[in-house]
Amino acid sequence: xxxxxxxxxxxxxxxxxxxxxxxxxxxVAGGRAAAGELRAGPGVExxxxxxxxxxxxxxxxxxxxxxxxxxxxxxxxxxxxGTAFNELADAEGFVVLYPETPRPWLYDPLNPRHCWVWxxxxxxxxxxxxxxxILAMIEALKxxxxxxxxxxxxxxxxxxGAMSVILGSLYPEVFAVAGVHSGLEFAAAAExxxxxxxxxxxxxxxxxxxxxxxxxxxxxxxxxQGDLAFQEQGPxxxxxxxxxxQGSADTTVAPLNADQVVRQLAQMNDHADDGDGANDSFDAVxxxxxxxPAEPGRHAYATHSYRDGADRVALQSIMVEGxxxxxxxxxxxxxxxxxxxxxxxxxxxxxFKARSLAGP
Numbered sequence: 001x002x003x004x005x006x007x008x009x010x011x012x013x014x015x016x017x018x019x020x021x022x023x024x025x026x027x028v029a030g031g032r033a034a035a036g037e038l039r040a041g042p043g044v045e046x047x048x049x050x051x052x053x054x055x056x057x058x059x060x061x062x063x064x065x066x067x068x069x070x071x072x073x074x075x076x077x078x079x080x081x082g083t084a085f086n087e088l089a090d091a092e093g094f095v096v097l098y099p100e101t102p103r104p105w106l107y108d109p110l111n112p113r114h115c116w117v118w119x120x121x122x123x124x125x126x127x128x129x130x131x132x133x134i135l136a137m138i139e140a141l142k143x144x145x146x147x148x149x150x151x152x153x154x155x156x157x158x159x160x161g162a163m164s165v166i167l168g169s170l171y172p173e174v175f176a177v178a179g180v181h182s183g184l185e186f187a188a189a190a191e192x193x194x195x196x197x198x199x200x201x202x203x204x205x206x207x208x209x210x211x212x213x214x215x216x217x218x219x220x221x222x223x224x225q226g227d228l229a230f231q232e233q234g235p236x237x238x239x240x241x242x243x244x245x246q247g248s249a250d251t252t253v254a255p256l257n258a259d260q261v262v263r264q265l266a267q268m269n270d271h272a273d274d275g276d277g278a279n280d281s282f283d284a285v286x287x288x289x290x291x292x293p294a295e296p297g298r299h300a301y302a303t304h305s306y307r308d309g310a311d312r313v314a315l316q317s318i319m320v321e322g323x324x325x326x327x328x329x330x331x332x333x334x335x336x337x338x339x340x341x342x343x344x345x346x347x348x349x350x351x352f353k354a355r356s357l358a359g360p
Contacts, residue, residue, distance in 0.1 A: 046101075046102025046103060047099065047100065047101065047102055047133050047137075048076070048099075048100050049076060049097055049098055049099045049100055049137050050076040050077060050080060050097075050098040050100070051095065051096065051097045051098065051141055051144075051145070052080070052085075052086045052089055052095065052096040052098075053089075053095055053145065054086075054089040054090045054091075054092070054093050054094065054095070055090040057093065057095070059144065059145040059146060060146055061146055062146040062147055062148040062149075063093060063094055063095050063145070063146065063147060063148060064093075064094040064095070064147075064148050064151035064152070064153065064352070064353070065094065065095045065096075065097060065138070065141070065147050065148070065151070065152045065153065066085060066089070066094055066095070066096050066097070066153050066154075066155060066349070066352070067096075067097045067099065067134065067138065067152065067153065067154040067155070067167075067175075068080070068083060068085050068096055068097070068098050068155050068156065068160075069098075069099060069116060069134075069154065069155070069156030069157070069159075069160030069161070069163050069164060070098070070100065070101075070114075070116075070156070070157065070160050071115070071156070071157040071158030071159050071160050071161070071182075071336060072113040072114060072115040072158055072159050073113050073114055073335070073336075074114065074157075074334075074335055074336065075100050075114065076098035076099070076100040077098075078334050078335055079098055079157070079160075079334065080096070080098055080334070081331060081333040081334035082327050082330045082331055082333065082334020082335060082336065082337045083157075083327055083330055083331075083334065083337075083344075083345045084330065084331045084345055085345055088345050088346060088349055092349060092353070094151075094349070094353075095141075095145055095147065097137060097138065097141055099133070099134050099137050101114050101115065101116055101117075101130075115158075115159040116130060116156070116159040116160050116162065116163040117130060117159070118159055118162035118163050118165075118166060118184065118188070118189075118211075119162075119188070119189035119190065119191055119207075119210060119211040119214070120190075120191065120192070120193050120207075121187075121190050121191065121192055122192075122193065123163075123166065124166060124170075124186070124187045124190060124232070125170070125232055126170050126171070126232060126233070126234060130163065131163070131166055131167055131170055131171070134163075134167060135171065135174065138152065138174075148356075149357075150176065150356040150357040150358050151176055151352075151353075151356045151357075152174060152175055152176060153175060153176055153177045153178075153179065153348075153352040154167050154168060154175045154177075154178050154179065155178075155179030155180075155181070155345075155348050156179070156180065156181065156183065157181045157182055157183075157327050157336065158181075158182050158183065158252070158253060158325065158336075160181075160183075161180045161181045161182050161183020161184070161253075162180075162183040162184040162188065163183075164178045164179060164180050164183060165178060165180055165183055165184065165185060165186050165242075165261060165264075165265075166186060166187075168240045168242060168265075169186045169229035169232065169233070169240065169264075169265075169268060170229070170232055170233060171236070172233060172236060172237070172238040172239075172240045172272070173236040173238060173357070175240070176241070176352070176355055176356045176357045177240070177241045177242060177243070177351065177352050177355050178240060178241075178242040178243075178265075179242070179243050179245075179348040179351070179352065180242060180243070180244045180245070180258075180261055181244075181245045181246070181327060181328070181344055181348075182245070182246055182247065182250055182252070182253045182257075182258075182325055183244075183253070183257065183258075183261060184214055184215065184219060184253065184257045184260070184261065185219050185222055185225050185257065185260040185261050185263075185264040186225050186226075186228065186229040186232075186264055186268075187219070187220075187225055187228060187229075188214040188218070188219025188220070188225070188257070188260070189210040189211045189213070189214040189219060190210075191206055191207045191210050191211075192207075193207060194207050214257075215252060215253050215254065215257070216254050217254065217256075218254065218256045218257055218260050219257075219260060222259075222260045222261075222262075222263035222264040222267065222284075223263065223264075223267045225260075225264045225267075226263070226264045226265065226266065226267025226268040226269075226270070226271070226277070227267060227268075227271070227277060229264065229268045230267075230268045230271040230272065230277065233272075237271070237272040237275075238272055238357075239269045239272045239273050239282070239308060239314060240265060240268065240269060240272070241314045241315065241351075241355050242261075242265050242314075242315055242316075243315075243316045243317075243318070243347065243348055243351040243352075244258050244261050244262055244315070244316070244317045244318065245258075245317075245318045245320065245328055245344045245347065245348070246258035246317070246318070246319055246320065246323075247319075247320050247322070247323025247324050247325065247326065247328065247338075247341070248319055248320065248321050248322060248323065249321075249322050249323060249324045250323065250324055250325045251324065251325065252324075252325035253325060255319065258317060258319065259284075259317075261317075262284050262304075262306070262315055262317050263284040265315060266282055266283055266284035266306065266315060267284075269282040269308070269314065269315075270282040270283065273308060273309055274309070281309045282306075282308055282309065282314070283306075284306065284315075285306070286304035286305060286306055286317075287305055287306060287307045287313075288304070288305040288307075288313075289302060289303065289304050289305075290302070290303045290305075291303075292342070294321070297340055298340055298341075298342075299320050299321050299322045299323055299328075299338075299340050299341045299342070300320075300321040300322075301318055301319060301320040301321060301328075301341070301342050302318070302319050302321075303316060303317070303318050304316065304317040304318075304319075312360055316351060318342070318344075318347060320341045320342060322340075323338055323341045324338065326338040326341070327344055327345075328341030328342055328343070328344040328347075329341045329342050329343035329344050329345065329346070330344070330345070
């Protein structure tokens with residue numbers, strides 16, 4: 001799975017708010033729903049989504065929301081199967097929204113692998129690009145389902161993980177927590193999309209090479225990217241809790257990217273907690289490390305916890321030994337999963353549910 005964007009006008013996003021409520025692929029059922037319970041419709045310039053209500057939920061009582069972002073070469077339904085978020089939602093009572101990127105070639109010749117295009121500058125600022133489309137989907141969902149707006153979370157894999165970082169960094173007043181699996185720091189690569197007439201050569205241009213270089217070698221200095229993310233937030237500053245999951249054997253998104261995500265978020269939060277980004281009131285030095293040894297058929301993993309100025313765990317990083325580029329503990333019914341890892345969906349939800357916009 002490697003991570004390539006349509007330009008999205010403000011008018012398109014506004015139009016999306018009007019018809020995405022009708023455009024969402026709707027999955028509403030008690031317990032696991034069958035494929036026949038899906039309804040399809042047009043999305044914003046090809047974007048679409050699935051949503052899932054937990055069993056016994058009628059949509060009238062405000063519930064937490066997990067926004068789940070697929071990786072490259074995946075779609076919403078595949079990601080739902082692989083992460084088993086729907087089954088977890090049934091047990092825990094949260095709603096899941098699965099945004100989906102436009103179909104390759106049909107809508108987006110620059111994105112043949114169906115990625116979230118985290119490396120395009122058009123998608124790295126508030127009120128624009130793919131982050132704005134995802135927020136439009138959330139707003140549309142609110143017209144269909146009652147949501148607890150203090151408990152909206154985002155989680156993603158690979159390009160979806162990188163987009164989770166972008167969403168949490170740009171909109172900390174919307175997302176209570178970000179979950180990042182095999183992702184990259186904010187604006188790890190930043191390039192303008194080439195003109196449409198060069199689309200056929202996109203993979204040979206800097207547009208994709210910068211992304212591939214960041215995936216294998218890491219992005220710019222994380223402290224600088226933390227400063228940049230804070231500046232992009234505008235007046236909406238807030239410490240963003242986050243949980244980061246990474247495989248030590250990932251040859252697509254190198255493990256060093258997880259360290260960069262932690263450092264970038266720590267620097268951004270160092271600004272947000274007291275307005276001073278140079279006093280290390282929030283830093284990237286782990287306050288606690290727990291090691292879970294391997295068991296037969298299971299990967300070992302280490303959990304690093306980072307506390308804020310109030311001595312609360314605000315960042316957590318989990319490194320899974322022997323895990324490649326795959327959702328840890330995922331179901332083999334979906335792509336890019338490794339059932340032998342710790343259950344990343346459960347780990348993220350346990351971290352999510354203890355936190356909201358109002359605090360712990």
